[in-house]
Amino acid sequence: MKIAVVAANGRVANKVIAEAVNRGIEVTAFGRGDNNTVAQTYIKKDIFDITKADLTGFDAVVDAFGAWTEDTLPGHSTTQKHLCDALSGTDVRFLVVGGAGSLYVNPEHTACVSDGPDFPDSYQPIAKAMAKALGELRERNDVKWTYISPAGDFQADGERTGEYILAGEELTLNDRNESIISYADYAIAMVDEITNGNHIQERISVVRK
Secondary structure: OEEEEEOOOOHHHHHHHHHHHHOOOEEEEEEOOOOOOOOOEEEEOOHHHOOOOOOOOOOEEEEOOOOOOOOOOOHHHHHHHHHHHHHOOOOOEEEEEOOOOOOEOOOOOOOEHHHOOOOOHHHHHHHHHHHHHHHHHHOOOOOEEEEEEOOOEEEOOOOOOOOEEEEOOEOOOOOOOOOEEEHHHHHHHHHHHHHHOOOOOEEEEEEEO
8 A cells, every 4th residue: 555645754644654554554654854764765846846757646635735824724625726727637636634622512513612602722723624614515526635643632642542432423422521642543544544434525533442
C-alpha cells in the first residue's frame, strides 16, 4: 500500500506517518519546510503547488493541514478544496484529520459541541473554520473522502494505549465518561481506516477505550 500525507510536519501527521511506516506502508510526505518525518519519501512543496500528477498512484491521501491564526484559518477550506480538485474522479481515498467541535450532541443533529456553554471562546474560530470545511467536504460526491474527528480532549502527548472506540457523528464517551484520545491512538484509528476503507463519504469519530 502507498499513501501520501500532506502537511506532514505537523504533530498529528508525524504520528500517522510513524504508525503507517511501522505497519509496512509506503509513505510519501509533503511539507513546506524541511523534513522531520520518518516517511520513506519526502517532497518539499506547498499544498497549493501539489498537482493531480503528484497524487497519482497512491491508495490514499491524508490531509493533516492545521491552522490557528485568523489569517490562516480559511486555509482549512481552501487547501481542502485544492486537494479535492486534484483527486476529483479518481479512486484515491482522501482522509481528513478533523476537529471535535462539529460533533453533534443530540440525536437530531441540530446542536454541536461548539454550541455548548462550556466550549472555550478561544476555540470558536478554529471550530467554525473546520466545521465550514466539513460542510464543503460533504458536498464533494466526486471524491472518496473520510473525515475523522478526534475526541473532545485531543492529547498531543497522551499515551498510546493501542485501543479506541470507533463512533459516528455524535460526541461519544467511553466507560469512564470521558471524551479523550491521544494523537498516537488517533493515528492508529487513521491508519486502520486507511487500510480498511470502510467509511467512504462519511464522518466518523474516535475516543479512547
